Amino acid sequence: MxxxxxxxxxxxxxxxxxxxxxxxxxxxxxxxxxxxxxxxxxxxxxxxxxxxxxxxxxxxxxxxxxxxxxxxxxxxxxxxxxxxxxxxxxxxxxxxxxxxxxxxxxxxxxxxxxxxxxxxxxxxxxxxxxxxxxxxxxxxxxxxxxxxxxxxxxxxxxxxxxxxxxPLWPGTPGMEDLKKKGLAVHAKWYRGPQKYAGKRALVIGNGNSANDIAAHLVPLAKDPVYRSIRRPAFKHFVSLPDVRIKDVSPVKRFILQENDKVTAELLDETIIEDIDVVFIGSGYxxxxxxxxxxxxxxxxxxxxxxxxxxxxxxxxxxxxxxxxxxxxxxxxxxxxxxxxxxxxxxxxxxxxxxxxxxxxxxxxxxxxxxxxxxxxxxxxxxxxxxxxxxxxxxxxxxxxxxxxxxxxxxxxxxxxxxxxxxxxxxxxxxxxxxxxxxxxxxxxxxxAMYPVKYQSLEWLKKQREGTPNGVHRVTDGNAAN
Missing domain, CATH: 3.50.50.60 (FAD/NAD(P)-binding domain)
Structure with a gap:
């Protein structure tokens, strides 16, 4: 001993x-x-x-x-x-x-x-x-x-x-420029979607935090909300499908525009321009x-x-x-x-x-x-x-x-x-x-908790339809992130 x-x-x-x-x-x-x-x-x-x-x-x-x-x-x-x-x-x-x-x-x-x-x-x-x-x-x-x-x-x-x-930040080229301009927001500092009404948003990731942020943005942000993912989410990361969330491929690089908006070049050669904010759900x-x-x-x-x-x-x-x-x-x-x-x-x-x-x-x-x-x-x-x-x-x-x-x-x-x-x-x-x-x-x-969670999200969605801004916070029990 x-x-x-x-x-x-x-x-x-x-x-x-x-x-x-x-x-x-x-x-x-x-x-x-x-x-x-x-x-x-x-x-x-x-x-x-x-x-x-x-x-x-x-x-x-x-x-x-x-x-x-x-x-x-x-x-x-x-x-x-x-x-x-x-x-x-x-x-x-x-x-x-x-x-x-x-x-x-x-x-x-x-x-x-x-x-x-x-x-x-x-x-x-x-x-x-x-x-x-x-x-x-x-x-x-x-x-x-x-x-x-x-x-x-x-x-x-x-x-x-x-x-x-x-917070863990992705090493995508151009990310540091976005951070300096305040155009990249990690999930740690996300405090609700209200200030992003009418904005074009790109969410990085499809874990709990990224999925939640995307779901919160869609009633207020510019349609669609883009979500950049590498692979399907784990089945335990429960989220409702939404036609206003558009899944896109991983980001190859970010380019800071002269008007302080962002262009994202994706790995599949897609270009998304005039992004107002990029949310990072890459964890800690x-x-x-x-x-x-x-x-x-x-x-x-x-x-x-x-x-x-x-x-x-x-x-x-x-x-x-x-x-x-x-x-x-x-x-x-x-x-x-x-x-x-x-x-x-x-x-x-x-x-x-x-x-x-x-x-x-x-x-x-x-x-x-x-x-x-x-x-x-x-x-x-x-x-x-x-x-x-x-x-x-x-x-x-x-x-x-x-x-x-x-x-x-x-x-x-x-x-x-x-x-x-x-x-x-x-x-x-x-x-x-x-x-x-x-x-x-x-x-x-x-x-068996995850099907129950999905059902609760469906119920919450119906409740949101009767609220002024349609926002409820839903995240994982492992961390409030």
Missing amino acids: DTLAHPKRILIIGAGPSGIVTLRNLIKLGSYDRVEIVERRDDVGGVWYNNASDTPRWPSPAYPGLIGNVLPEFLSFSGSPFPEPPTTPHQPFPTLRETYDYLRGFAEVYLERGNIRLNTEVVRVEELEAGKGWNVTTRDWRSPDRGEIRSEVWDAVVVCTGWYDD FPNPAFLHVRSPDAPSASITPLMSQVSAQSLQSRRVPSLHKHILYAYNPTLAFVGSVMSFTPFTITDVSSTWLALIWTNEIAYPTTPEGRLQFEKERIQDIERRREIEAQETGLEASSLFTYSALGSDEEDYAADLKREIVEARPELKDVLPEWNEERRKWRQ
């Missing part, structure tokens, strides 16, 4: 869903002297918190009116069922407010006990020598001078900051830039950013590197991540992940005792993903989706969670009936 992984003082970074359930599980299952969360915003909830009174430094990608596509039973942390939403049976998916209220209620006891420090921004986390812990530098926005810098040493750190700080990438670790090659000599361990040009760079089971940092198991991967049911995945972590750090669950052994998980997963991407490309004749990658659990979600639960139950049999069962039945149950 690795003697490093028995911390007594643990700091969690981020009070979104991943952070607060990690706090609960560490306190409930572990024997630790001190466990706390620091959160830079003024309330818990992560992307599900979008109070207009919050500081504008870190706005959520979500906004009022958002509706998820994950049903309440898949948003429930163990022992804390999600309340039945007070909405019509035709629309059973929780809203932004209902999801925030659930998270706020879950965290209330820990706020009262002082386990969560709000308005506390993490500036830098640095690994100390010889397993002596982590030096964490924070900026306290509650202090009289609004930004007092403090440093503390912790035995272990759990990063629960999620994905939605750093994890980037805990504050985190600095000892170089694996020279741990006593140098400190490097964690993310420098992956190539910026690689598709597989869209991951937190060197993690055993997407959670434990291979070179120092007193660093962990919860929520480092995308999943269809993220609340339940972070619950089982943090339960597993709590028992790892009490030495009740065994793990490989060398960095090389802990890196084997990452190595095998990358090899498997690359193999499956090649097979998909050969079978379809198309480039494999960028969503089919290391950092997205995809079809492996139930198997991944079942493996974690198996180890948990071997250590603590009493948790067998506390955590959900992940199996083929659950997979079918989860997949």
Whole structure:
């Protein structure tokens, strides 16, 4: 057993869903002297918190009116069922407010006990020598001078900051010119279609965000709304067909016109001129830039950013590197991540992940005792993903989706969670009936949500026909993006 992984003082970074359930599980299952969360915003909830009174430094990608596509039973942390939403049976998916209220209620006891420090921004986390812990530098926005810098040493750190700080932009030629002119808008900053009435719009992508933006634009924007796609969407990205949305091929390059409009040259040689705005739905990438670790090659000599361990040009760079089971940092198991991967049911995945972590750090669950052994998980997963991407490309004749990658659990979600639960139950049999069962039945149950979502969209469309601007926000439950 690795003697490093028995911390007594643990700091969690981020009070979104991943952070607060990690706090609960560490306190409930572990024997630790001190466990706390620091959160830079003024309330818990992560992307599900979008109070207009919050500081504008870190706005959520979500906004009022958002509706998820994950049903309440898949948003429930163990022992804390999600309340039945007070909405019509035709629309059973929780809203932004209902999801925030659930998270706020879950965290209330820990706020009262002082386990969560709000308005506390993490500036830098640095690994100390010889397993002596982590030096964490924070900026306290509650202090009289609004930004007092403090440093503390912790035995272990759990990063629960999620994905939605750093938008991923396509490298299409001409994109930088559009960004400088404010003609390209990433989904992170989309706040509704009203200001684009009568405008010609091009949407890049066909995931949840891109599909939602296109659907919101059609009642107001110039007809048609163009949607540039490389391949058909995953069946889980539910959206209604609309004759006012015209699907076109990928963009070859953008050209900035003299009148500050845009020309898009497509790969099939089609030219679209006089575009007023280009919306980017290409997703995000994890980037805990504050985190600095000892170089694996020279741990006593140098400190490097964690993310420098992956190539910026690689598709597989869209991951937190060197993690055993997407959670434990291979070179120092007193660093962990919860929520480092995308999943269809993220609340339940972070619950089982943090339960597993709590028992790892009490030495009740065994793990490989060398960095090389802990890196084997990452190595095998990358090899498997690359193999499956090649097979998909050969079978379809198309480039494999960028969503089919290391950092997205995809079809492996139930198997991944079942493996974690198996180890948990071997250590603590009493948790067998506390955590959900992940199996083929659950997979079918989860997949059955998508037809229900489609039906709810049809119902919402009928409701929109009676509203002045016809706008409702519908997005995915994995992220408010």
